[in-house]
Amino acid sequence: MNHPRLTFKSVRARSISVPMNRPLGTSSATMDKAPFLLLDLYTDEGVVGHAHIFCYRDFAAPLIRKAVEVAGELLVGAPLQPEIIKNICGSYFMLLGNQGIVGMAISGLDVACWDALAKASGLPLSQYLGSDIQSLSAYNSNGLSISSNLADKIAIAEEAQALLEQGFKALKIRLGREDHAEDVKAVKAVREVISSGTALMSDYNQALSLSEALERGLDLQQEGLYWIEEPLPYQDLEGNAQVVKTLQVPIQNGENYSSPDFLSLAMKMKSMDYIMIDLMRIGGVSGWMQAAELAKEADLLLSSHLYPEVSAHLLAASTTSHWLEYIDWAEIFIAEPVSISDGIVKISASVGTGVAWQEDVVTHYELD
Known part of the structure; x- marks a missing residue:
């Protein structure tokens, strides 16, 4: 697949925890808040990709964020291509394993990458x-x-x-x-x-x-x-x-x-x-x-x-x-x-995934 030419510049990750309209009660846990990590992936060309990761527990959000930030430092200046993100991150985190916290971080970067690529093409992701x-x-x-x-x-x-x-x-x-x-x-x-x-x-x-x-x-x-x-x-x-x-x-x-x-x-x-x-x-x-x-x-x-x-x-x-x-x-x-x-x-007709933040709400519920 031929992708638009974009270059990874940086990534910002923010932790929030928002109230659920209906608490979630399962056989293993009950939750009344939803913790998320919000990613903003910036490119040299000015296109921004977004992704949100559901973290299940508040304490997990900063752990995933740290993995995202470490990966972001590795990717600076790299062509924004899904395979390149996978290869660079997969190699660096290999000894830890590319599952769990690390896997969710890499997945979030992948989603933000595809969002940016679809935006650069002027198309909804689908x-x-x-x-x-x-x-x-x-x-x-x-x-x-x-x-x-x-x-x-x-x-x-x-x-x-x-x-x-x-x-x-x-x-x-x-x-x-x-x-x-x-x-x-x-x-x-x-x-x-x-x-x-x-x-x-x-x-x-x-x-x-x-x-x-x-x-x-x-x-x-x-x-x-x-x-x-x-x-x-x-x-x-x-x-x-x-x-x-x-x-x-x-x-x-x-x-x-x-x-x-x-x-x-x-x-x-x-x-x-x-x-x-x-x-x-x-x-x-x-x-x-x-x-x-x-x-x-x-x-x-x-x-x-x-x-x-x-x-x-x-x-x-x-x-x-x-x-x-x-x-x-x-x-x-x-x-x-x-x-x-x-x-x-x-299906959203907006370019990319259609995901963007209400910044006032994010500020209100940001964890740190």
């Missing part, structure tokens, strides 16, 4: 990647969290209705309470208030043992779940493959895969029915497109994890695109949030 798709199906992943080991059927039903009223035809519910019966109660509460045509995804966030996954999964099959996401630890490829083989409801996996190579191995072991990719874990735009090619070769449907503002562009450029996960955590500081109506998200 079109720069060769797509002419204008819209995608999206599901609302903002609520239906685990707030207690006891499922409050009335509160759950009311929240499901409120989430659909935001313009969706599909929802995700978090599961993994200590008592499986409470999970079933929660699923039934949602099912009672949504139409038969509304897709209901579920997510265990890696909470179960193999025996639990099989027992609970078999019991939940009659509840009409669209998929069961991450029932086991993601690295247990053999166990996940057994769950896939045993259950009729599709198994969704992939958001924690940190490279296309790991995804390829998981696919060979048949550890999922559907693939879900996290932009900042898989290797940014570059890693995503490699993963999309693997999904195409295997004819597996590909969905996104977080980052709807950027992921929409990448799903549009993926042959086997499936669902966009919608979360609103970044909307408070992003100038152009995604537009959703009747369950459909419109």
Whole structure:
């Protein structure tokens, strides 16, 4: 692919922590704030690329920022090309490993690089990647969290209705309470208030043992779940493959895969029915497109994890695109949030990813 000629000048990284409209409660943690690292990649030619990294915990943001700043010093004066960023950073960080904190830093730089290149070409990122798709199906992943080991059927039903009223035809519910019966109660509460045509995804966030996954999964099959996401630890490829083989409801996996190579191995072991990719874990735009090619070769449907503002562009450029996960955590500081109506998200027509900051909000929530 021939890219515009740009030269890396510098990168600025800022840590912020913003309130969530709806706290996120999973089988492993509860969060009411969303920490992000915001990247501004400057070029000698005046084009600026942006990226935002969800850091999960406040303490992680400065760690990722340090890795970004170290990488930025290495890249000064280099041609702004994704492969050059990957090679320079990959070589320097090799002894640490290009996963986790380091991997997210490199992914963020990759996203900012692609944003700048698409801007320099005068195109939205999706079109720069060769797509002419204008819209995608999206599901609302903002609520239906685990707030207690006891499922409050009335509160759950009311929240499901409120989430659909935001313009969706599909929802995700978090599961993994200590008592499986409470999970079933929660699923039934949602099912009672949504139409038969509304897709209901579920997510265990890696909470179960193999025996639990099989027992609970078999019991939940009659509840009409669209998929069961991450029932086991993601690295247990053999166990996940057994769950896939045993259950009729599709198994969704992939958001924690940190490279296309790991995804390829998981696919060979048949550890999922559907693939879900996290932009900042898989290797940014570059890693995503490699993963999309693997999904195409295997004819597996590909969905996104977080980052709807950027992921929409990448799903549009993926042959086997499936669902966009919608979360609103970044909307408070992003100038152009995604537009959703009747369950459909419109791909931004702005050049690049369309991501830019509301600077007054960033200043207000900046951590340091």
